[in-house]
Amino acid sequence: MDSVKAKTIARLERLVTDLEHIVSGTISVRDLGATSVIENWTHSLRRVPCLAGSVEGHPLFRNGAAVVTSEPYAHFHSGDEHFARTLSRWYRLGSRAQAGRFRGRTSGAGSAGSHLCESWSSVMPKGAGASEA
Amino acid sequence: MRRHFTNELAILKRLVANLERLNAGDVTAPDLMAEPVLSDWSHRASIVSCLEGSVEGDPAHIDGQEIRTGQLFAFFEDDGEEFALTLDGWYRLGFAREAASQ
Numbered sequence: 001m002d003s004v005k006a007k008t009i010a011r012l013e014r015l016v017t018d019l020e021h022i023v024s025g026t027i028s029v030r031d032l033g034a035t036s037v038i039e040n041w042t043h044s045l046r047r048v049p050c051l052a053g054s055v056e057g058h059p060l061f062r063n064g065a066a067v068v069t070s071e072p073y074a075h076f077h078s079g080d081e082h083f084a085r086t087l088s089r090w091y092r093l094g095s096r097a098q099a100g101r102f103r104g105r106t107s108g109a110g111s112a113g114s115h116l117c118e119s120w121s122s123v124m125p126k127g128a129g130a131s132e133a
Numbered sequence: 134m135r136r137h138f139t140n141e142l143a144i145l146k147r148l149v150a151n152l153e154r155l156n157a158g159d160v161t162a163p164d165l166m167a168e169p170v171l172s173d174w175s176h177r178a179s180i181v182s183c184l185e186g187s188v189e190g191d192p193a194h195i196d197g198q199e200i201r202t203g204q205l206f207a208f209f210e211d212d213g214e215e216f217a218l219t220l221d222g223w224y225r226l227g228f229a230r231e232a233a234s235q
Binding site for chain 1: 138139141142144145146148149151152153155156160161162165166167168169170171172173174175176177178179180181182183184185186187188189190191200201202203204205206207209211212214216217218220221222223224225226227228229230
């Protein structure tokens with residue numbers, strides 16, 4: 001595992017741990033004492049990548065439905081088969097739209113490889129997860 | 134609120150487990166052939182919520198630098214202090230920007 005992948009997973013694991021503490025009610029201000037301060041703050045929005053396409057075999061959508069996924073985190077390929085792991089699930093990638101391009105790089109010259117997407121800095125559309133394709 | 138977090142937690146835990154398996158080389162194409170197929174696909178962008186403001190005490194930024202955080206997940210208040218949990222980690226909330234100055 002290279003450092004970028006380890007950092008990505010470590011950050012997600014910390015987020016999971018923090019949310020678990022919130023859910024269980026075991027978090028306290030003492031745990032957060034050295035936290036950075038954000039002043040003059042306001043709510044804002046940021047753009048994150050996603051994939052759009054036509055889905056088949058999805059438990060929540062009819063075949064052929066146009067869907068927009070949550071943020072892609074990883075890409076895996078084996079031979080000619082390509083897969084994307086979004087926040088919510090794996091997708092097997094079919095034909096690419098004309099002018100579309102998977103921005104992640106594939107690793108190595110072998111028959112299989114994977115990488116974590118570079119652009120991972122935000123996770124899911126607000127309130128999403130269950131509503132994500 | 135907690136139910137919402139519980140749902141997000143399950144999604145994030147599955148994601149972490151999947152990424153760890155992938156990095157360990159434990160994922161094969163046959164494992165994934167039953168997953169939904171996305172055809173005629175392309176890259177798009179979506180929007181998530183975050184905070185922006187002036188940061189202090191962050192080793193990654195100089196004090197006073199204007200930043201936009203990673204995705205916002207939760208607020209937590211205790212002992213008169215307010216905190217925000219983002220994908221970047223926790224931030225303690227100072228004064229909020231006046232609406233008129235936005």
